[in-house]
Amino acid sequence: MADKYLVEPDVGFIKEIGEYGGDSLKKCFQCATCSVACPISPDNKPFPRKEMIAASWGLKDKLVGNGDVWLCHNCGDCSTLCPRGAKPGDVLSAIRMYAISHYAGFPALGKIVNDPKKLPVLFAIPAVLFLVLGLIFKIFGIHWLNFSPERVIEHGDTVGHIAHHAFFHTWLVDLIFVPTSIFVVAIFALGLKRMIADMHANALLEGKTDKENIDPKGFVQSLIKILPTIMKHSKFSECGENTERATPHMMVLFGFIGLAFVTGFFFIVLYGIGIHGPYDALVWLPVKVIAIVSGIALIIGSFLMFKNRKAKAADQMSTYRDWFLIGLVFALGATGMLSYLTRLADAAFLTYLIYYIHLMCVFVLFISLPFSKLAHLVYRTTAMAYNEYAGRK
Amino acid sequence: MTEDKSAPLSGSIMVVGGGISGLTTALEAAEVGYEVFIVEKNPYLGGRVSQLNQYFPKLCPPTCGLEINFRRIKDNPNIKFFTLAEVEKVSGEPGSYDVTVKLNPRYVNENCTSCGECADACQAELPNEFNLGMDKTKGAYLPHAMAFPARYVISPQIIGTEDAKRCQQACKYDAVDLEMQAKTIDLNVGSIVWATGWEPYDASKIDNLGFGRYPNIITNMMLERLAAPNGPTKGQILRPSDDKEPESVAFVQCAGSRDENHLPYCSYICCMASLKHATYIRARYPEAKIYIFYIDMRAPGYRYEKFYKKIKEDENVFFIKGKVAEVEQADDNNQITVVAENAVTGEKVRQTVDMVVLATGMQPTAADAKLPAGELKYTEDGFIINDAEQGGMFAAGCANKPADVVSSNQNATGMALKAIQTLVRR
Numbered sequence: 001m002a003d004k005y006l007v008e009p010d011v012g013f014i015k016e017i018g019e020y021g022g023d024s025l026k027k028c029f030q031c032a033t034c035s036v037a038c039p040i041s042p043d044n045k046p047f048p049r050k051e052m053i054a055a056s057w058g059l060k061d062k063l064v065g066n067g068d069v070w071l072c073h074n075c076g077d078c079s080t081l082c083p084r085g086a087k088p089g090d091v092l093s094a095i096r097m098y099a100i101s102h103y104a105g106f107p108a109l110g111k112i113v114n115d116p117k118k119l120p121v122l123f124a125i126p127a128v129l130f131l132v133l134g135l136i137f138k139i140f141g142i143h144w145l146n147f148s149p150e151r152v153i154e155h156g157d158t159v160g161h162i163a164h165h166a167f168f169h170t171w172l173v174d175l176i177f178v179p180t181s182i183f184v185v186a187i188f189a190l191g192l193k194r195m196i197a198d199m200h201a202n203a204l205l206e207g208k209t210d211k212e213n214i215d216p217k218g219f220v221q222s223l224i225k226i227l228p229t230i231m232k233h234s235k236f237s238e239c240g241e242n243t244e245r246a247t248p249h250m251m252v253l254f255g256f257i258g259l260a261f262v263t264g265f266f267f268i269v270l271y272g273i274g275i276h277g278p279y280d281a282l283v284w285l286p287v288k289v290i291a292i293v294s295g296i297a298l299i300i301g302s303f304l305m306f307k308n309r310k311a312k313a314a315d316q317m318s319t320y321r322d323w324f325l326i327g328l329v330f331a332l333g334a335t336g337m338l339s340y341l342t343r344l345a346d347a348a349f350l351t352y353l354i355y356y357i358h359l360m361c362v363f364v365l366f367i368s369l370p371f372s373k374l375a376h377l378v379y380r381t382t383a384m385a386y387n388e389y390a391g392r393k
Numbered sequence: 394m395t396e397d398k399s400a401p402l403s404g405s406i407m408v409v410g411g412g413i414s415g416l417t418t419a420l421e422a423a424e425v426g427y428e429v430f431i432v433e434k435n436p437y438l439g440g441r442v443s444q445l446n447q448y449f450p451k452l453c454p455p456t457c458g459l460e461i462n463f464r465r466i467k468d469n470p471n472i473k474f475f476t477l478a479e480v481e482k483v484s485g486e487p488g489s490y491d492v493t494v495k496l497n498p499r500y501v502n503e504n505c506t507s508c509g510e511c512a513d514a515c516q517a518e519l520p521n522e523f524n525l526g527m528d529k530t531k532g533a534y535l536p537h538a539m540a541f542p543a544r545y546v547i548s549p550q551i552i553g554t555e556d557a558k559r560c561q562q563a564c565k566y567d568a569v570d571l572e573m574q575a576k577t578i579d580l581n582v583g584s585i586v587w588a589t590g591w592e593p594y595d596a597s598k599i600d601n602l603g604f605g606r607y608p609n610i611i612t613n614m615m616l617e618r619l620a621a622p623n624g625p626t627k628g629q630i631l632r633p634s635d636d637k638e639p640e641s642v643a644f645v646q647c648a649g650s651r652d653e654n655h656l657p658y659c660s661y662i663c664c665m666a667s668l669k670h671a672t673y674i675r676a677r678y679p680e681a682k683i684y685i686f687y688i689d690m691r692a693p694g695y696r697y698e699k700f701y702k703k704i705k706e707d708e709n710v711f712f713i714k715g716k717v718a719e720v721e722q723a724d725d726n727n728q729i730t731v732v733a734e735n736a737v738t739g740e741k742v743r744q745t746v747d748m749v750v751l752a753t754g755m756q757p758t759a760a761d762a763k764l765p766a767g768e769l770k771y772t773e774d775g776f777i778i779n780d781a782e783q784g785g786m787f788a789a790g791c792a793n794k795p796a797d798v799v800s801s802n803q804n805a806t807g808m809a810l811k812a813i814q815t816l817v818r819r
Contacts, residue, residue: 031647031688035734035741036718037601043741046734081601081718083652206739 009058013098017055021317022094028052028086034078039238040071042392045208047071048078048088055091064102065198068208069095070376070383075239076316090317096376097321103191103379104370113371116320126176126363130356134172144169149352152276162343163278164355170270173359180366187370188378195379199386209390222389223381230381241315245308251301252329258294259336262287278343292340298333302326325373332361404428406812407492407582409480409764412440413798414790414805415588416462421809423471427816430580431466431474432494437540438463438474440590444523446620446628446673448798449665450696454622456539458798463541476542481577483585483766487785487815492580500547500557504568507535507543514563517556519548521625524618525593527633528625533560533569538623547571584785584815586808587764587777591755591791594649594656602648602751603720608634609729610720610749612648613666620673630677632748634727639681639747642674643731645717646687650754658774660754661795664691667752668704675707683710684744686717686733713742720749755795779808784815 017025030053035046047068054062063069072092079089101110112118112125134145149167151160165173196214203209211218229235236246265287269275279288305326309318335358342351369375404427408419411433419429437443439459447454466472475496482493501511517532532551535543545568551557552571561569593614596604603610609632611619622628632639644667649655664687671683690712692701704710715733723730723745730745760775769786770778777788789808790801 029651029688030736031651031716032714032734032736033716033718036716036732041741045739046741049734049736050739081654083647083654083716085653 007057007059008061010060011058013060014055014058016098017091017094020094020097020321021319022055022087022091024085024087024317025052025055025091026086027084028056028082028088029084031083033081033083034088037078037081038072039075039077039240040073040235042071042387044393045206048092050206051092051095052086052088055095062202063095064099065195065202066095067199067203067383067386069099070380071387072096073235073239074316075236075243075245076241076312077239079315080241087317093317096379097319097373099195100371100373100375100379103195104187104375105190106187106371109367110371113368114321114324116324119324122364122368123360125367126360127356129176129363130168130172130359133176134168137172144172149348152278161278161280162346162348162351163276164339164343164352165276167352167355168359170276176363177366180363184366184369188375191370192378192382196382196386199383203386203390208392211390214389219385219389223385226381226384226388230384242308242312245305248301248304248308251297252305255294255297255301255333258290258297262291262294292337295333295337295340298329299337302330302333306330321373324368328361328365328368328372332358332365335361404816405430405580405582406809406816407432407480407490407580407585408588408789409585410440410588410590410758410790410792411435411438411474411476412588412590412790413442413458413462414590414792414801415440415586416459416466417802417805418586418588418789418809418812419472419474420462420465420469421806422812423469424465425813427471427813429472430494430582431472432478432480433474433476434479435536436476436499436544436546437536437542438466438476439539439541442798443537443539444614444621445617446622446624447669449669450799452669452672459539459541477546480765485581487783488583488818490582490585490785492582492585493577494580495575495577497575498549498573499544500552500569500571500573501533501545502568502570502573503544504566505544506566506568507545508565509535509545510563510565511545511547511560511569514559515551515556516559517548517551517554519550524625525612525615527615527618532556584787584812585766586787586789586805586812587759587766587769587792588789588805588808589758589764589777589792591757591795592761594660594753594756596648596751596753599649599655599751599753601718601720602645603729603749604751607720607722607729607749608632609727609747610751612751612753613663613670614753616670616673616750620670630674632727637727637747638678639674640678641682641684641744641746642748642750643684643686643717643729643744643746644670644750644752645731646685646690646752647716648751648753650752651688656754656756656774658754658795659691661691661693662797663752663754665697665700665797667750668692668701670750671704671707671710675709681709682746683707684713684731684746685710686713686715686731688714688716713744715742755791757792759792779811781811784811787811 032049035041035049041047069092074089074093076089079087104110112122137144152163153160200214233246233250237243335354339351339354339358342354406422406427407430408415409432411431419431423429442455445455477497477499479495481495483490485491511533512531515531515533518529520526521528521530523537533545533547535545547560557571561571596612618624619626619630650660667685674681692698714736717731717733719732721730728745728747729749730743733742735742757775776794777792779787787808789805
């Protein structure tokens with residue numbers, strides 16, 4: 001610990017943490033119950049007591065780049081035992097939201113994602129983008145957007161069947177999604193670069209690591225080492241409160257992994273082999289099963305999350321960011337599933353409309369990834385890997 | 394400015410509770426000439442103070458202060474006291490209250506010489522409440538060695554049994570009266586001072602601190618009894634599981650106090666109590682190590698601060714800033730490991746000790762059992778709010794706020810004056 005530390009309180013930061021759901025932080029009187037109550041806090045520089053005092057003093061620098069805020073899984077054990085109702089769980093959650101915005105950059109875009117009033121704007125972006133881009137291409141004679149889509153005839157059937165790509169051509173879709181993905185990856189890459197550097201500097205300052213530099217190879221090894229922990233949700237089950245959260249979270253995570261796999265798989269099938277969907281032939285059945293199961297997992301998982309959060313309203317703060325993500329995941333699963341079912345039911349207008357909404361949801365998911373709570377996927381994983389690498393006890 | 398109130402004034406004061414505060418109020422009022430009734434629910438006067446080994450400010454045994462008070466009561470014809478008595482009903486207004494007092498039977502009359510033959514004859518054993526259940530008394534018992542009045546009590550639990558008859562037969566002085574019945578008396582008083590005191594907070598409600606789960610986790614009041622020469626161990630501090638002399642003791646401060654889940658307020662006395670307890674242990678076991686886990690050490694005032702400083706100089710007493718939030722049985726299954734974060738170093742501490750003392754706080758008696766007086770106002774936590782404007786009824790000592798003996802006595806003296814003011818309508 002440094003002998004002298006110039007305290008630079010950032011009052012704006014304290015206010016912002018309050019706005020993100022951490023307004024109970026001033027009640028903390030530093031009894032340190034929370035650090036012991038937390039079942040996953042390390043012995044060496046445990047959290048969240050030190051985060052609580054840094055937050056109430058407005059010491060942004062000690063928090064934003066502090067990996068410990070990401071080690072917290074927000075189970076609420078600390079808040080339950082807290083003698084003051086200072087809710088350390090909520091405060092850490094609020095700090096994470098702050099950190100997400102901090103590392104994402106593009107504050108204007110972040111505001112659109114995280115401000116409930118801007119929700120229509122957020123959905124209007126893809127809604128307009130798809131139509132406008134499609135119409136522009138039409139002017140140049142490229143018909144990637146058809147308002148009276150033709151039915152696809154194959155395998156000798158006479159009437160043909162609905163194909164969503166006949167409405168929005170896959171080229172149009174991917175022309176939008178591929179650059180969006182690259183943009184998202186770039187934001188994360190830049191954010192992570194800063195975050196890892198900050199996290200290491202913070203760990204050195206607070207004596208949380210004996211490693212002087214970050215060796216990329218060792219870091220990747222640590223990352224691989226913690227993957228089973230994440231997959232199995234072991235940290236969730238260590239918590240006393242809220243253990244029931246693990247199942248819905250697992251459903252959503254594996255739902256996304258399943259859908260990411262399916263998307264990647266058919267991306268290769270389309271552009272590699274040149275076979276267009278819908279993939280109704282039996283050879284694709286295993287992949288389709290994965291898609292359907294994953295979709296259902298998203299719907300049920302997000303619904304359970306919604307229910308759990310509602311039930312916990314008295315003990316745990318829920319902000320727009322929490323509801324936004326749960327709602328988006330549910331909408332994603334529901335529109336995906338419905339556009340599939342309506343296609344099978346041969347309801348042309350309905351299925352194209354739902355597909356359009358589904359595309360909007362996917363776009364919103366992509367673009368909001370670095371700005372929304374969903375960014376924890378990247379940051380928490382990184383922080384857990386770093387903690388493993390740092391060799392903390 | 395005088396108001397004419399037509400109701401006749403009663404010249405007497407009732408003090409409910411015969412602990413250190415009640416005794417003080419009663420004596421202060423009686424010694425300036427007012428008639429005082431003390432109503433005490435226990436079979437003895439002296440209250441919580443009589444359970445202590447030593448008390449502040451001078452660390453003298455409770456006999457030191459209580460005995461002189463008992464002497465003053467005996468010598469003062471203005472004071473009448475009732476033990477085993479409870480206030481059942483209060484009606485009236487400031488200046489004239491009708492109070493119904495229930496007198497529970499002691500089954501032993503004034504002939505008792507405290508010879509103890511009845512206890513010897515009695516076979517039944519009951520948990521000793523005075524020692525917080527750490528040992529047993531006979532069905533006929535003297536509440537404690539220095540009980541005032543020094544008269545035996547026969548527990549209602551043995552009434553109607555052969556044991557009760559054996560007690561009666563053993564008494565050479567015809568002091569055992571098994572036919573004694575509960576009775577009620579009506580008293581008219583001008584003002585009432587509620588000195589109903591406090592109860593130690595029920596430590597078994599604090600789930601994470603293991604009281605009741607592990608025998609070697611005790612409370613501060615239990616330690617007082619262990620250290621007291623008239624206690625269950627005759628003043629030896631031994632850990633309950635195996636009567637071993639503890640080589641290390643951890644004190645858990647704010648056990649249930651300053652905690653919204655339990656008592657939201659600071660109980661005021663626990664820090665000083667634990668510092669005092671450190672002296673008990675250090676005096677008996679010069680090698681023993683003492684670990685005090687605290688949020689803030691509160692040693693109010695110059696004298697207490699000095700006391701704290703003195704204890705801090707002891708190299709066998711360690712102060713750790715961090716509340717204990719977890720306890721577990723250590724590998725040697727009689728030891729206890731307490732877990733806290735040292736907020737100064739930012740490291741988690743796991744300290745294994747022979748014995749753990751929970752510094753539990755005080756809960757006003759009125760928190761659980763509301764008093765039979767409608768006009769009293771309480772804080773959320775059950776402390777009585779004094780309304781000087783209204784007058785008539787006042788709370789003294791820990792019925793009003795958590796306090797040490799010194800502050801309780803100051804407050805009790807003030808309330809004697811307030812009670813008198815009601816009588817003389819000023």
